[in-house]
Each structure stands twice: as structure tokens, then as C-alpha cells.
Amino acid sequence: MQNPTWPLQQGNLTYAGRISSFTGMYIDAFGEAPAALVEIDGRTITYSDLSQHLWDQASSSPSCGVTCFNNVAMVQCNAHLLINNVLHDRLFDSKLSATNSKWLTTLEDNLLRDEGVGSVFYFATQPNEATANVDRHSVGTDIWTLFLMSGIVPDRVTDWFQNWQGNVIHEGDYAYARVGESELASDSSRNELATAWAYCLARELGQTELADKFRRYLAPRAEAGFEVEPYTSGLFLLGETLDKGAFYALVNGAAKTP
Numbered sequence: 485m486q487n488p489t490w491p492l493q494q495g496n497l498t499y500a501g502r503i504s505s506f507t508g509m510y511i512d513a514f515g516e517a518p519a520a521l522v523e524i525d526g527r528t529i530t531y532s533d534l535s536q537h538l539w540d541q542a543s544s545s546p547s548c549g550v551t552c553f554n555n556v557a558m559v560q561c562n563a564h565l566l567i568n569n570v571l572h573d574r575l576f577d578s579k580l581s582a583t584n585s586k587w588l589t590t591l592e593d594n595l596l597r598d599e600g601v602g603s604v605f606y607f608a609t610q611p612n613e614a615t616a617n618v619d620r621h622s623v624g625t626d627i628w629t630l631f632l633m634s635g636i637v638p639d640r641v642t643d644w645f646q647n648w649q650g651n652v653i654h655e656g657d658y659a660y661a662r663v664g665e666s667e668l669a670s671d672s673s674r675n676e677l678a679t680a681w682a683y684c685l686a687r688e689l690g691q692t693e694l695a696d697k698f699r700r701y702l703a704p705r706a707e708a709g710f711e712v713e714p715y716t717s718g719l720f721l722l723g724e725t726l727d728k729g730a731f732y733a734l735v736n737g738a739a740k741t742p
Contacts, residue, residue: 494541497550497557501564504538507531508571508613509734511593521724538565539580547614548586559595560625563632565734570636574737584636596664597621603624604648604663607631623651623663624673627681632690642689647657649694652682659697676702676710682720690728699723728738 492500495666503522511517511531521528534692541550542565549557550565552572566587594616595606607620634641653662661678677700686695702720710716732738 495551498552499560505564505568547609556608558608560629566636624678631685635731644672658700660701680716683723
């Protein structure tokens with residue numbers, strides 16, 4: 485059994501990556517952090533120091549990513565790391581994102597599946613390695629990752645999303661994503677939740693016809709109340725407001741959409 489550590493001390497990118505990227509977005513929007521220090525369990529750290537600390541971990545990791553639990557690097561969590569590296573560079577004139585290509589190499593060389601059906605990515609690496617744990621993959625995690633990665637490499641995401649659409653069911657004038665039975669059993673994702681992520685990504689990539697079909701599936705369920713609340717409702721509302729390239733512009737401070 486591992487000794488418990490401070491949540492922001494080592495690994496735990498599931499937690500630390502979100503704190504860093506969302507804090508960076510807050511600073512970008514309002515010109516200052518919500519608080520001068522991140523305080524957890526009586527210990528403190530600045531946003532900039534946390535970002536540097538995460539970068540240091542990725543730089544020394546065999547996978548070139550920061551690990552989460554059990555020393556594995558997960559695809560959706562490291563998407564947050566790439567986003568935060570870009571945000572921090574814009575806010576503090578640093579060079580953290582110069583190493584983003586290293587994690588992208590791990591992602592493309594080791595974590596892309598070539599099965600033709602199901603998920604596009606493996607869920608995570610092996611502990612303390614760059615190689616994939618080939619026993620774990622998830623359609624719902626895929627689409628979450630793809631939306632986040634559209635803020636970094638939208639062209640590549642367009643290709644990956646095309647492959648992922650093998651999981652989309654078209655019925656009449658609407659469409660929805662179908663997740664795996666194991667995801668439903670573990671309650672890690674649901675069709676509605678994955679479809680809401682897909683709706684956001686289709687809007688972000690400017691795939692209007694597909695986005696409209698997802699919307700026709702989601703809208704009546706939004707009115708009735710989604711099974712997973714308030715997360716799915718929040719994603720649906722995000723999809724309602726996104727224009728092409730809006731998330732990319734948020735992350736990169738771009739005046740024009742890609």
C-alpha cells in the first residue's frame with residue numbers, strides 16, 4: 485500500500501491537471517488567479533509553481549506524461565497538461581509547451597488503437613512506462629479526450645474523430661454515441677454523456693450537420709433531465725454556445741479560428 489501524499493505533490497494528474505488548467509483559464513479571463521495560492525490540506529502552492537512542477541514530472545517520466553494513480557499516464561488527464569502548458573506560456577512567457585510534442589509522440593506511437601471498431605485510444609500506459617495497457621480502453625473517455633485535444637491539435641483530432649464515429653448510431657434525423665457495456669456497468673460513461681461531448685466536438689470542428697443530429701437527440705433529454713446531472717447538462721449548454729474553433733481560440737489566445 486502506498487503512503488498517502490499531498491494531492492499536488494506527485495502524480496495525481498486527475499486532480500492537479502484540472503486545478504492547473506482551470507486556474508490558467510481563470511487568469512486568462514480575469515487577469516488574476518481566484519486566489520494568490522492554491523491551498524489544500526494546510527499546504528499551499530502558486531499556480532505557476534504547480535504548472536512548473538507538473539512539467540518537471542512529465543520531463544522525467546518514461547512516458548513523457550504525468551502519471552495518475554498507480555503510476556500510469558492517462559490520455560484525458562495529459563490532455564489537460566498540454567492545455568495548461570500552452571496557457572502558462574501565454575500568461576507567463578514560459579516555454580513549457582515546447583515539450584508537448586513528446587507526449588503527443590507517446591500518444592500516437594503507443595496509445596492509438598488500430599482495431600477499426602470501438603475506442604480510438606487505449607486508456608492509459610503501463611505503470612512507469614510509455615507502452616499501453618492494452619486491456620483498458622473506453623469510448624466515453626475517447627470523446628472526452630478528443631474534445632480537450634481539439635484545443636491543441638485540431639487537425640489531428642479531425643482525423644481521430646472520423647475514426648471514432650464508428651461508435652455513432654444514426655436513426656432518422658438524429659444521432660447518438662453508443663458506449664461499451666463495460667462503461668455502462670462501471671457507470672464511467674453513458675450514451676447521453678458521450679453524445680454531449682461529441683456534440684461539443686462537432687461544433688468545435690465546424691461539423692454542423694453532425695452537430696445538429698446530436699442536438700436533436702440531446703435537446704429533448706435536456707428538457708426532461710439527463711441521467712447524469714449536472715455534468716451532461718453543462719456539456720449540452722457548452723455545445724449550444726460553441727462556434728468553430730472557439731475552444732482552440734480560448735486555449736491559444738488566437739484571434740482567428742483554425
